[in-house]
Amino acid sequence: MPGSPRFIYLSALLVAVMVQLSSQTQYLNSSGDICRLFANGTKLRKPGGCNEWIVCKNSVSVHGGTCGGETPHFNLKSGTCSKTLDSTYCDPPCSSMTRGYVGDTLNCANWYYCEGEKVRTRGRCDGGLSFDQTQQKCLADGKTCGARFEMCDVVPTGVPFRDEKNCNKFYTCKKYKLVSNTCEAGKYYDRASGQCLALKHVACEHHPVPEHVCGTQEEPLRNKLVSDGATCRGYYYCHDVGAVGPDPRPTRQFCGHDYFFSQEHQQCVPRDSQKCSWDRCDGRTEGYEIAEVEGCHNYYRCIDNKESELLSCGEGYFDAITQNCTSTRTAYKACIHKIQ
Structure with missing residues (x-):
């Protein structure tokens, strides 16, 4: 049957995962713009530097300004230029064990000349070159830059x-x-x-797995399909993992674009035959979708898989096939009151 679920069993993988906040380590040469995570207008310290800041505009980093003179450092707390550093992020890499030229872990272009913990001089490779620790000179970066930062090195306190x-x-x-x-x-x-x-x-690609989606230790769900609790087309397949209890890693799948998931029927069914309290435009980049409103007079305009506006056919009825209003009523289960 078109749109029917395909049961795909995924072998359980034994993965040791340590949930640490340091997992938010970002590399300076990452292809992803940091501003993809922030609201428009957010002001951040520029990653890899201590005297500049950036402003997020439409998910893209824009140069905000550069500190200098008597206030050469950007202060993350105040969002202004300051005389002193406000964190250890900008500390030189010199230690009691260092002698000679040392590359910077903050920015691959930077170098220091260290005598123990003392910085005798510092500099920066120009022209897009990186300091090579082995050859002790500036070279074209033929390998991955290892410079990195933690998110809280560049994000002000309290900014989500x-x-x-x-x-x-x-x-x-x-x-x-x-x-x-x-x-x-x-x-x-x-x-x-x-x-x-x-x-x-909210546009989402990573919906959280509902708590107890595959049942409890006392009553586990085995070889069952369960709604993902967030979309009209998504569902989980809970595998039978035996005495272990409920499936700890259920497989998430989706019905085809013309179908919604029915937990009652354990399969994908035509969209207009299924009630769904989530966004009914799921799977519709454009066009219209019958609204879950008694009488079947109403419908949604769909834009990019989201309900845009609720429209009405007045005394007429919405036809899901022709995508138009008509005087002929079709008893779609999605908009027919369920008799108790």
């Missing part, structure tokens, strides 16, 4: 930014330490507004 692995979570920094925050139930973090909104208003 999205968790790319969990739509219902976001991060903030407190005393240069990363803090994970979770939106209240039923809401996702919206980067543009910096707030937690109803999930239908």
Whole structure:
């Protein structure tokens, strides 16, 4: 049957995962713009430097300014130029064990001449070159730059930014330490507004797995399909893992674009035959979708898989096939009151 679920069994992988805040380490040569995580207008310390800042505009980093003169350092707390450094992020790499030229872990172009912990001189490779620790000179960077930073080295205290692995979570920094925050139930973090909104208003690629989605230790669900609790087309397949209990890593799948998932029927069914409290434009980049409103007079305009506006056929009825209003009523289950 078109749109029917395909049961794909994925072998369990034994992966040792240590959840550490240091997992937010970012590399200076990363292809992803840091501003993809922040609201428009956010001011950040420029990664890899201590005297510049950037401003986020439409998810892109824009040069904000450069400090100099008597106030050569950018202060993350005040968002202004300062006489002194405000964190250890900008400390030179010199230690009691260092002698001679040392490359910077902050920025691959920087170098220091160290005598123990003392910095005798410092410099920067020009023309896009990087300091090579082995050859002790500036070279074209033929290998991956290892310069890195922690998010809280460049993000001011209390400024939220999205968790790319969990739509219902976001991060903030407190005393240069990363803090994970979770939106209240039923809401996702919206980067543009910096707030937690109803999930239908937030574009999400990584929906959180619902708690006890595959049952409990006492009553596990085995070889069952369960709604993902966030979309009309998404569902999980809970494998039978035997005495272990509920499946700890259920497989997430989606019905085809013309179908919604029905947990009652354990399969994908035509969209207009299924009630769904989530966004009914799921899977529709454009066009219209029958609204879950009694009478079948109403429908949604769909834009980029989201409900845009609720429209009405007045005394007429919406036809899901022709995508038009008609005087002929079709008893779509999505908009017919369920008799108790």
